[in-house]
Amino acid sequence: MKVIFTLSAMALLVACADTQTVRDASDPQAGFAAVSEGTQRSAGADAAWAQTAADVAAIEARAKALVVGKTIGPDTAVQVALMNNRGLQAAYADLGLSAADLWETALGPRPSLELSLNSTSEAGLVQSLEASVTGAILDLATRKSRTHIAQTQFRQAQLEALSETLALAAETRRAWIDAVAAFEASSLIGQAQETAEAASELATELGRTGAMNRADQAREHVFSAELAAERAKARLEAQLAKEKLTRLMGLYGDSAGYFVPDRLPSLPARQPESSTAETLALQHRTDLAIGKLELEAIAQEYRLSTQLRRIDGANVTGGAELTRSDGGQTDTARVLQVGLDIPLYDTTKLSSRRGALEYSRAAHELAQAAVNARSEARSAHAEVTGTYSIARHWREEVLPLRREIDNEALKSYNGMLTSTFDLIADARDGLEAQLATAVSKADYWRAEANLKTVIWGPPVGGDE
Numbered sequence: 001m002k003v004i005f006t007l008s009a010m011a012l013l014v015a016c017a018d019t020q021t022v023r024d025a026s027d028p029q030a031g032f033a034a035v036s037e038g039t040q041r042s043a044g045a046d047a048a049w050a051q052t053a054a055d056v057a058a059i060e061a062r063a064k065a066l067v068v069g070k071t072i073g074p075d076t077a078v079q080v081a082l083m084n085n086r087g088l089q090a091a092y093a094d095l096g097l098s099a100a101d102l103w104e105t106a107l108g109p110r111p112s113l114e115l116s117l118n119s120t121s122e123a124g125l126v127q128s129l130e131a132s133v134t135g136a137i138l139d140l141a142t143r144k145s146r147t148h149i150a151q152t153q154f155r156q157a158q159l160e161a162l163s164e165t166l167a168l169a170a171e172t173r174r175a176w177i178d179a180v181a182a183f184e185a186s187s188l189i190g191q192a193q194e195t196a197e198a199a200s201e202l203a204t205e206l207g208r209t210g211a212m213n214r215a216d217q218a219r220e221h222v223f224s225a226e227l228a229a230e231r232a233k234a235r236l237e238a239q240l241a242k243e244k245l246t247r248l249m250g251l252y253g254d255s256a257g258y259f260v261p262d263r264l265p266s267l268p269a270r271q272p273e274s275s276t277a278e279t280l281a282l283q284h285r286t287d288l289a290i291g292k293l294e295l296e297a298i299a300q301e302y303r304l305s306t307q308l309r310r311i312d313g314a315n316v317t318g319g320a321e322l323t324r325s326d327g328g329q330t331d332t333a334r335v336l337q338v339g340l341d342i343p344l345y346d347t348t349k350l351s352s353r354r355g356a357l358e359y360s361r362a363a364h365e366l367a368q369a370a371v372n373a374r375s376e377a378r379s380a381h382a383e384v385t386g387t388y389s390i391a392r393h394w395r396e397e398v399l400p401l402r403r404e405i406d407n408e409a410l411k412s413y414n415g416m417l418t419s420t421f422d423l424i425a426d427a428r429d430g431l432e433a434q435l436a437t438a439v440s441k442a443d444y445w446r447a448e449a450n451l452k453t454v455i456w457g458p459p460v461g462g463d464e
Helices: 008-017 020-025 032-043 055-066 072-084 086-107 137-209 214-248 278-286 288-312 347-416 418-454
Strands: 002-007 112-119 128-136 314-326 330-339
Touching: 002 330, 008 020, 008 314, 020 072, 020 086, 020 137, 020 278, 032 072, 055 418, 072 086, 072 137, 086 137, 137 214, 137 288, 137 418, 278 347, 278 418, 347 418
Parallel strands: 002 128
Antiparallel strands: 002 314, 112 128, 128 314, 314 330
């Protein structure tokens, strides 16, 4: 019987692994500190990574305590979403997988175990048993380079996790604005509907006395009926907008028992000043940082490919062979086997060309992303200042004039100088002015939220 025992170089490789990298990558929360810090700095909220059932239960309890029975603001909505959105938690798993890849690479390649059983006797008894542990020269020689690449990819994964987090924060803040704006519109229509219903009832009474014919009565009634339909639609839109916010916050059942304000905050007292958004975007955008790391990773991979072309396919097996003859005598011999796959073609030029093209493509994509970021920042700042001016014009110019018209129309009506129909027409115009003012205010708050988004990452939904 023959037995081969092999002592691989793998044990030495593992011993030489970067212990600090292994320690960092093996942490269950590896890389999340950078995500949490970036989230706090940009979104003003705390991110949380739930990896156990206990973590999930604790987060759900905290989210419930923040919202149930309360009227929540945008900051609370964002905080709950960043803790409780399961889609974001799934995205964090990609960060964990990247850490696991780095951990595995830093530890070094695993040995390959081969067993061979041979029967040489007529009786079919096993006469030979061979066992070998094989390690590749390729893995031994390139572990350091591959670890550097894995570290770069891990940093990319951290930035991608941060980008996902900031995108959710921006979407949640916008959803809160949309929900509150919808409830504000519903409230304004409701107020107008009360006036219309009173006028409709008055028209009915005048019709009974013969002071108003059926055609004029119908005109009064139709305005009230139209407003009822508009209010029903506004209520539905508010319900759907709130449901989207609930979904982003990961709430359901009893935990969804929260409220949002009936109206958006008033405009700031002062118009936004000249912005440095363009400069800040170039400094902080996650997509630009990911693009820079992509260039670094491509360069590292093609430096590694140069090494691979020299030693690709090489492997080594070393150990000792123990052989026992039928007579009972045992012999020992050293074993060293080296294999090398020889390529049929010289692909050096092809690989170099491919590397240059991939690097060039990534460089151009990064340059275009920088151009887009600058443009998006300028557009976002222009949108903030523009929507502020429009909203302020509606609030300070149009709405006061419309209210003056309504007041004078009411005085004329009370003095029997104008008809009910004219009063209702003025009321309709007044409602449209109020709704336009509310819409312009919502546009400003959306623009203000978007300006923050473009500084830290691509706008929600990409180029728009």
